[in-house]
Amino acid sequence: MTSQTLLRIAALAILASPLVAQAGDASKAISLAGNLCASCHGEDGNSAIPNFPKLAGQQVVYLLRELKDYKSGKRQNEVMGPLVSGLADDDLANLAAFYASQKPAPGTVTEPSLLPVGKTLYLKGNAASDIPSCESCHEVDGSGSGKFPRVAGQNVEYLLEQFRLYAAGKRNNGTRVMRTIAERMSEKETRAVSEYMASMP
Ligand code: HEC
């Protein structure tokens, strides 16, 4: 092998390594998650506190992107930003893999009477106010896929806060669609669709 070829192989290996690291190793995040995250998000990512999001069973692609965005400040939050700012990208990938592999627990519905309204909006959208269906991106069962987050079983208080942030333009690291939707939904629809998402197993 010429030294040229060796150099090229070395360069390719360096270029490829971040991609390999992206995959994440859940087992390497267990102690980090226990020390840094469990107090708010629960040991297994099923956050018991209503305004903290559940992470268990969340899409790995989505988790990693949000963690990187907290780190870079693209998604702003005074709790999460400082927490992840000192972590390496490998740690973030491992944490994402860890929470994605945990089993999601059922959510808590607080106003069952709103479920039918929420279900209709989730599955059909609202043509009159030009709101698309949620299932077209978040899946019929709310499990999400890739960059589309799982919403099934999510905590209602957390969801309501996110819609407030989207509508106010304060959560703007992702797709513009969510802001438009949050602006168009009535207060009742917002509450109802949040209850419906929490009710999905
Ligand atoms: C002091 C409580 C607290 C701790 C500790 C904490 N979080 Fe959070 N986490 C929150 C809150 C509150 C939010 C919602 C923030 C927002 O509105 O953007 C959040 C949001 C998140 C989100 C976004 C979830 C979503 O559905 O978009 C992820 C991912 C996350 N945290 C991961 C972690 C990880 C990993 C750790 C440990 C390194 C951690 N958190 C530690 C309180 C905490």
Ligand code: HEC
């Ligand atoms: C065109 C695709 C698309 C449609 C339609 C859509 N979403 Fe989303 N949604 C996304 C994407 C992508 C994200 C990831 C975060 C971001 O971009 O801010 C998201 C994020 C969310 C979040 C935040 C989840 C979290 O863990 O923080 C909620 C809640 C949500 N969507 C609810 C809804 C509801 C309710 C509807 C229907 C009224 C809906 N979405 C329709 C693409 C979509």
